[in-house]
Amino acid sequence: MDHNVEPELHLNDFDGPLEVLLHLIQASKMDIYDIPIAKITQQYMDYIYDAQKLNLDIIGDYFVMAAKLMVIKSKMLLPTMSDDSDNEADEDPREDLVNQLITYQQYKAVTGQLKKREAVRRLSFTRQMLTMPATKAELIEPSPFDRGDLMASYVDALKRFRYNQPLSTTVHEWEFTIESQTNWCVIC
Numbered sequence: 001m002d003h004n005v006e007p008e009l010h011l012n013d014f015d016g017p018l019e020v021l022l023h024l025i026q027a028s029k030m031d032i033y034d035i036p037i038a039k040i041t042q043q044y045m046d047y048i049y050d051a052q053k054l055n056l057d058i059i060g061d062y063f064v065m066a067a068k069l070m071v072i073k074s075k076m077l078l079p080t081m082s083d084d085s086d087n088e089a090d091e092d093p094r095e096d097l098v099n100q101l102i103t104y105q106q107y108k109a110v111t112g113q114l115k116k117r118e119a120v121r122r123l124s125f126t127r128q129m130l131t132m133p134a135t136k137a138e139l140i141e142p143s144p145f146d147r148g149d150l151m152a153s154y155v156d157a158l159k160r161f162r163y164n165q166p167l168s169t170t171v172h173e174w175e176f177t178i179e180s181q182t183n184w185c186v187i188c
């Protein structure tokens with residue numbers, strides 16, 4: 001395992017401090033159960049320094065995680081006293097962080113599966129189930145109108161049709177001559 005590889009970080013790609021930490025661990029190909037706290041803390045602090053230069057408003061959560069990493073680092077640097085009555089000395093200070101990272105990794109995997117299902121679901125379209133009547137009689141709805149209403153509607157439609165017809169007029173062309181009009185004036 002090469003722990004000297006510096007991972008490349010894009011600040012907007014992460015949803016929170018655990019995701020940054022998980023990314024740093026995976027990018028450095030570290031074992032999640034045996035995290036070299038000094039190395040991961042340094043990488044994490046470099047990330048926070050870069051994020052702080054960009055004036056991110058969410059940097060507070062990242063400082064909390066950095067503080068946890070430093071507490072774990074300091075606990076690991078302190079000498080352990082072997083006392084049979086004290087079980088806390090045998091406990092790895094990284095255990096809580098490892099459990100959080102594993103739980104976060106599981107949630108992230110489930111989220112990825114749900115996103116894939118959502119993408120597949122968006123490609124299919126459904127409609128509500130149709131309710132079919134049991135008999136033919138239920139298919140045909142009786143009209144609320146009687147024969148008189150139907151006849152009155154028909155007469156109204158005919159009247160509207162007649163009034164909406166364009167008026168047709170024929171203009172006949174008459175030929176008049178001066179001679180014929182003079183003769184007609186003399187006779188009258």
